[in-house]
Amino acid sequence: MGYEEPGRDRSAEPSSGVPAVVLESVFDDPTHGEPGRDRVGVHVWWEFLLVAGLVALGWLLWREDSAALRADNLRTVLVDAVGLGLLALAAGLSLRTAAPNLAVGPVAIAAALHYAEQGDRGLAASVGPAVAVAALGGLALALVVVVLHVPAWAASLAGAAGVVVFIERRSTAVLVQGDYDPGRTAGYLFAGFAAVAVLGGLFGTIRPIRRLIGRYRPVTDPARRRGVLAAVVAAVALVGSTVLAALGGVLIAANGPGPVTPDTGLDWTVLALGVALLGGTSAFGRRGGVFGTLLAVSLVTVLREYAPERGWTLSTWAVGGAALGVGLLVTRLVETFGRPRPGAVPDRSEPVGDGTISTGWAMPQSQSVDNWPPTLPTPAAQQPTDPWREPRWEDSPRRWDTDER
Numbered sequence: 001m002g003y004e005e006p007g008r009d010r011s012a013e014p015s016s017g018v019p020a021v022v023l024e025s026v027f028d029d030p031t032h033g034e035p036g037r038d039r040v041g042v043h044v045w046w047e048f049l050l051v052a053g054l055v056a057l058g059w060l061l062w063r064e065d066s067a068a069l070r071a072d073n074l075r076t077v078l079v080d081a082v083g084l085g086l087l088a089l090a091a092g093l094s095l096r097t098a099a100p101n102l103a104v105g106p107v108a109i110a111a112a113l114h115y116a117e118q119g120d121r122g123l124a125a126s127v128g129p130a131v132a133v134a135a136l137g138g139l140a141l142a143l144v145v146v147v148l149h150v151p152a153w154a155a156s157l158a159g160a161a162g163v164v165v166f167i168e169r170r171s172t173a174v175l176v177q178g179d180y181d182p183g184r185t186a187g188y189l190f191a192g193f194a195a196v197a198v199l200g201g202l203f204g205t206i207r208p209i210r211r212l213i214g215r216y217r218p219v220t221d222p223a224r225r226r227g228v229l230a231a232v233v234a235a236v237a238l239v240g241s242t243v244l245a246a247l248g249g250v251l252i253a254a255n256g257p258g259p260v261t262p263d264t265g266l267d268w269t270v271l272a273l274g275v276a277l278l279g280g281t282s283a284f285g286r287r288g289g290v291f292g293t294l295l296a297v298s299l300v301t302v303l304r305e306y307a308p309e310r311g312w313t314l315s316t317w318a319v320g321g322a323a324l325g326v327g328l329l330v331t332r333l334v335e336t337f338g339r340p341r342p343g344a345v346p347d348r349s350e351p352v353g354d355g356t357i358s359t360g361w362a363m364p365q366s367q368s369v370d371n372w373p374p375t376l377p378t379p380a381a382q383q384p385t386d387p388w389r390e391p392r393w394e395d396s397p398r399r400w401d402t403d404e405r
Contacts, residue, residue: 036340037207042333043280043289050279050295057302064309075186079255081301082186084275085193086248087268088297089200090241092276096204097237098217098285099145099152105269106163107134107242108249109262113170115250116260119178126178130246137163138242142235149225152238164264173259182254189251194294201290213237214286245272271320275300277327282334296323 061068069077087104094101111130118126141159145152182189203209215230225231253260277283278300279292300323307314 038210038287038340039338040205040289042337043292046280046330046333047289047291047295050292050299054295054299054302057299057306061302061306061309064306068305068309072183075183076255077301077305078186078190079182079251080304081297082182082189082193083248083251083255084271084301085197085293085297086244086251087272088275088279088293089193089197090244090248091269091272092279092281092288092293093200093237093244094152094156094241095273095276095281095283096213096285096288097234098214099234099238100156100273100283101138101141101238101241101245102153102156102269102273103137103141103160103163104241104245104248104272105265105267106160106167107137107245107265108252108268109260109265110163110167111246111249112253112260113167113174113262115178115253116174116176119176119180119254123178123180127247127250130250131243134242134246135239138239139235141242142238145238146231146235149223151222152234156238160266160269164266167262167264170262173261175259176253176256178254180254182251197294197297198291201288201293204288205290210286217285267316267320270324271300271316274320274323274325274327277331278323279327280330280334282338283328283331284335287334287338 058069067073087108090101090104094104111134114130115126118129120126137159141152141156144150144155148155204213212229213233216226216234218224218226275296276293279294279296280289281292282288300319304314304319
């Protein structure tokens, strides 16, 4: 009979007697991460703090200048949030797949310059080529990363340098030629961005999807290849992040009041990565929250609106650096309290009571021959005795003690 844990409720277990947590993890491959379900409690608490910060900062902005959140000003703020949000989604997507794309900022500036020059040809004719070139560039970057299996941050930094060369060909600012006004559909744009961000976070909490998107994340030696499926996921993420960055740059250019200035765009890369990390996305990949990106984008957007009202001068570098610094602390919290709970999955090689493995499969555990118990117990060592003191020598009275002596 096996050992029965006292007070254990068997009604919550399958008919086979195997705990549900073991059945959930029995097919986990330890080469793709520790078995078990990631904990999301840390994301809930952090997102609650982001909500509190957003409400407090929004109230301060409303008290300082309530007109900043009304009518046309509100629509401008919403479009700014969507533009930054697309960059944050691009950075977050590449981070979740453990293939960080550092070229999102330069790609956004290059797309903004292209739209500013070609905007008078119509939205489709100006945005379409920019998106197509971004997709091809992302595909080239993905092939370099997954075929050579080199760090994505290094390959994307090299790609960013090439985009900066394209940007530096323009020596002066470019006035936007198009008449597209994203403010007219600001509400729809923000709702679409919010839906994509939240739905993406929800899908990321589903265990098979979460493990799939984080498959490229190194487990042992980071130079070892992670397989074809991991390479495909990383490649799709790099292409998607580059396209999202181009769309974000177009929105930023169309919503801006002035011309587009040729710049390296690396400050936008820092800001996008900082916002993604601030929202709860791990810098190591795989882990992230649900509402974190939406809340972090909203918080940073309100902060950038509130700073001029107080006379503060906050550059993109300053805001991005601060967000990146706090985001790294958040990554430490997420990796510490978001990994599967220690001890939640029993060791499958540990015998339980009757010698069966702890997964519940009725297979006897193999033992070494040297450890088998003997057939008969080993008798205890006997103490040496004096043969002259044996009882058989005293069965009859001693003759030398009788009267016949």
